[in-house]
Amino acid sequence: MSNWPDDDVILYDGVCIFCSRWIRFVAVSDTAHRFRFTAIQSPYGTRLAQAFGIDPNDPDTNAVVHGGVAYFKSDAALTVLSSLPGWGWTRALFGVPKPLRNAVYSLVARNRYRIFGKYEECFIPDAEMRARVME
Structure with missing residues (x-):
């Protein structure tokens, strides 16, 4: 886990x-608008990824x-989902051993x-979600 000055940011x-x-899904479900989002392909997202040792070209x-703490893989997904x-x-899924959770995640x-496909470029969020995007 690493520190980052911005909080509740999903890369x-x-x-x-x-x-x-x-x-x-998170944007719609997060009725308190707690989380903000950054694509790894954005300048901010690339800096964040590099700070955490994630290859922006092959995340x-x-x-x-x-x-104030960075979570990765299954910890990241469960931290967001459980919030x-x-x-x-x-939160009960944190009881599953982390190596098993991360193996499935990986x-x-x-x-x-x-399996799911790939866009040619980053998807464009709607106007409401756009206010929560960090670039």
Whole structure:
């Protein structure tokens, strides 16, 4: 885990269809508008990725900065999901051994373009979500 000055920021692969759908799900579900988003392909996202040792040209994880701490892979996904209204029950999944959770996460991450597809460029958020995007 690493520190970052901005809080509640989700770093994601903006050309990955699955990742972009995850961000749209979070944006809709996060009724308090707590989380903000940055695509790894944006200047801000690239700096964030590099600060955390993630290759911006071949990302193998998403990340979330929450409570001033950066979380990766399954920890990142569960940290976000368990913070959303109605999804608190997912905290129980932290009880699954991290190596097992991350193995499943990595399997999906490695195959995400093949399974879900890839955009030619980052998806464009709607006007409401745009205010929560950090570039």
